[in-house]
Amino acid sequence: MAVRAFEGKDHAAAYWQFRVTPQELISKIVSSMDKKTPKQFNLAVDVGCGSGQGTKLLAPYFTKVVGTDISPAQLEMASANSNLPNVSYRQCPAEELPFASGEVDLVTAMTAAHWLDRPRFIQEADRVLRPGGCMALLSYTLDMDLEYGDIAEALTDICKEFYDVLRPFRYSYLGPSSKKLYAEMFESCSYPDKE
Ligand SMILES: C[S@@+](CC[C@H](N)C(=O)[O-])C[C@H]1O[C@@H](n2cnc3c(N)ncnc32)[C@H](O)[C@@H]1O
Structure with missing residues (x-):
């Protein structure tokens, strides 16, 4: 199953321009991997990579990084904006x-994980991972607090108002809360060391 809501070239261009780049989280993930199995940094795969700004953040740490996506337009945007060998x-x-x-x-x-056929994706990620490898499912939620100088509180309120209006139009595939979906995926993994 694929949710093909991200396909248009304009959508991919907007993604490239505005998507968040989770630099701090990537550093945390890599340092947690480093503690468990140092020196095993060969191949990273960024699934549902979209226009690739998160994928690129992995480049300094791995010999090879592959971004994968179902959408040709997103991948075209990602390739056009990457010159990392x-x-x-x-x-x-x-x-x-x-x-x-x-x-x-x-x-x-x-x-991206919330958009996927979640049980099949988790199983597939588990298949391709080496023993002791790492699966990292990143996302943000609609009840986030924004940080931006002294207008953080006002921005958070605006964002809340904006999401309140949009919520009724949310894809039914996701249900009312992505947090719940991530909790279910987390529970479904039988790894001994989960965070
Ligand atoms: C919300 S976007 C996130 C893109 C990027 N990771 C980011 O953070 O900006 C979700 C991405 O998942 C892709 N996608 C949706 N269903 C998919 C599937 N079944 N297999 C692969 N990619 C999929 C979409 O094309 C889209 O680029």
Whole structure:
């Protein structure tokens, strides 16, 4: 199953311009991997990579980084804005990743996992990960507090008002709360060390 809500070229261009770049989270993920299995930083796969700004953040830490997405327009935007020699992009469903079992050190899905066929994706990510590899599912929620100088509170209020208006139009596939979906994915993983 693929939610094809991100396909247009204009959508991909807006993504490239405005999506968040979770730099701090990526550093945290890599340092947590480093504590568990130092020096195993060969291949990272960023699933549902969109226009690739999160994918690029992985480049300094891995020999090879592959961003994957179902949308050709998003991948075109990602490729056009990347000149990093160790980063490439591939079109494929998140539920059928073109990697050998145990080949991947890190699988990320940045603001993407909730859109996927979640049980199949988790199973597929688990298949491609090496023993002790890392699956990192990043996202933000609509009840976030924004930070921006001394207008943080006002911005948070505006954002809340904006989301309150949009909420009735939310995709029914996601249900009322993504937090719940992430909690379910978290519970479904039987790894001994989950955070
Ligand atoms: C909300 S966007 C996130 C993009 C990017 N990771 C970011 O943080 O900006 C979700 C992405 O998942 C992709 N997607 C949705 N369903 C998919 C599937 N089944 N397999 C692969 N990609 C999928 C969409 O094309 C889209 O680019």
